Amino acid sequence: MAASALSVPRRQRGMVLMVALVMLLVVTLLAVMTLGTATTEQRIAATAHFRNMGFQAGESAIEAAMTNVPHLSAALLSPTPVDLTVTLGSAPVTAVARTSYLGDASNIAGYAIGSQSQFAAYHFMIAGTGTAGASGANLSAVTAQGIYRIAPAVSGNN
Numbered sequence: 001m002a003a004s005a006l007s008v009p010r011r012q013r014g015m016v017l018m019v020a021l022v023m024l025l026v027v028t029l030l031a032v033m034t035l036g037t038a039t040t041e042q043r044i045a046a047t048a049h050f051r052n053m054g055f056q057a058g059e060s061a062i063e064a065a066m067t068n069v070p071h072l073s074a075a076l077l078s079p080t081p082v083d084l085t086v087t088l089g090s091a092p093v094t095a096v097a098r099t100s101y102l103g104d105a106s107n108i109a110g111y112a113i114g115s116q117s118q119f120a121a122y123h124f125m126i127a128g129t130g131t132a133g134a135s136g137a138n139l140s141a142v143t144a145q146g147i148y149r150i151a152p153a154v155s156g157n158n
Helices: 015-067 069-077
Strands: 082-086 093-106 119-132 139-152
Touching: 015 069, 015 082, 015 093, 015 119, 015 139, 069 082, 069 093, 069 119
Parallel strands: none
Antiparallel strands: 082 093, 093 119, 119 139
């Protein structure tokens, strides 16, 4: 009698195997979906990183152009915008500053020393373009900044 209590009916044999296989299939599908989500999130993070690097490179190009007196002098004398390529040290990052001379304001109040010395405010527009990325995913950022440089007046510019 004890043997008959432990016997399994014929129609239920193999159900545990079927349930286990279905559960294994569900767990495998969840793992594949999670892997796809992780890959997408990694691409999003890389894009944000390269975009930020491009923006910082553009800002660095503007800063380099603002402090480069020969570059500003070349822009002052040129009728077309003058480019300055900046080396940043990172291989996948490039930075270029394009400087345009917009005009000047002469005889700035408070900057004249005696009647002989005259100063002018020279107005420049600097657009910095930074490009960052690797393996074909280049992202660019362009920023622009207007600056005034106060310097002794140049004859013919005032």
